Amino acid sequence: xxxxxxxxxxxGGQALVEFSLVSIVFFVMVFGMVDVGRAxxxxxxxxxxxxxxxxxxxxxxxxxxxxxxxxxxxxTAPNTDTQVTATVEQFGGGLxxxxxxxxxxxxxxxxxxxxxxxxxxxxxxxxxxxxxxxxSFTMTSSSTMTITN
Numbered sequence: 001x002x003x004x005x006x007x008x009x010x011x012g013g014q015a016l017v018e019f020s021l022v023s024i025v026f027f028v029m030v031f032g033m034v035d036v037g038r039a040x041x042x043x044x045x046x047x048x049x050x051x052x053x054x055x056x057x058x059x060x061x062x063x064x065x066x067x068x069x070x071x072x073x074x075x076t077a078p079n080t081d082t083q084v085t086a087t088v089e090q091f092g093g094g095l096x097x098x099x100x101x102x103x104x105x106x107x108x109x110x111x112x113x114x115x116x117x118x119x120x121x122x123x124x125x126x127x128x129x130x131x132x133x134x135x136s137f138t139m140t141s142s143s144t145m146t147i148t149n
Contacts, residue, residue, distance in 0.1 A: 035127040039139075042095060046123050047141040049092035050102075054119040054143035056087040057104060061147035062111040069104070069111030079103040088121055099124040111147060118144040 060068040060083070069075055074083045081104040088102045089095075101122040108115035119142070126136040 031129045035129050038128070039125055042123065042125055043139050043141070045092055045094055046100075046121055046139055047143075049088045049090075049095070050119055050121040050141040051143045052091040053084045053088035053102060053104070053121070054117060054145045057081065057084050057111075057117040057119060058145045058147045059149055061113055061115075061149045063113060064149050067111055069106050069117065070109060071111065075104075079105050084119060088119070092121075092123075095123055099126075113147050113149060115147050116144055117147060118142065 057068050060066055062069070062071065066083075068081050068083045070077075072081070072083075075081045080102075084104040085102040089097050089100065092100060103120045103122075105118045105120070106115065107118060111117070121141050123139045124136055125139055130136070
């Protein structure tokens with residue numbers, strides 16, 4: 001009967017079961033926070049790259065030596081400028097360029113000083129840990145500036 005008392009007071013199996021249940025929740029939370037952190041970092045990078053693309057467009061206005069926008073060799077109507085797109089991709093370090101879309105618009109239909117330019121970038125974010133129910137989604141950033149040159 002002594003051996004029965006020994007096994008009755010042991011709780012090693014109970015601790016193992018509790019650890020298993022708690023560790024699953026803990027690791028799901030940790031991996032979720034890692035993916036949310038990556039999403040915030042990707043959005044910040046996208047916003048910065050979009051601002052730099054708009055900056056490129058305003059500095060390279062119609063009076064520039066190498067203009068962007070309407071009436072330039074890099075512009076394809078209605079909303080694509082290869083130089084602005086290349087600038088966004090250059091500043092979008094860490095972003096997968098195959099999942100990046102850049103739209104460049106000149107609302108006044110002119111790239112002369114005083115007019116505006118709007119650059120909109122979209123990026124499809126795919127979480128690393130999509131096995132936990134996280135799904136890919138599209139991030140959008142837009143920047144509107146006035147052409148200075």
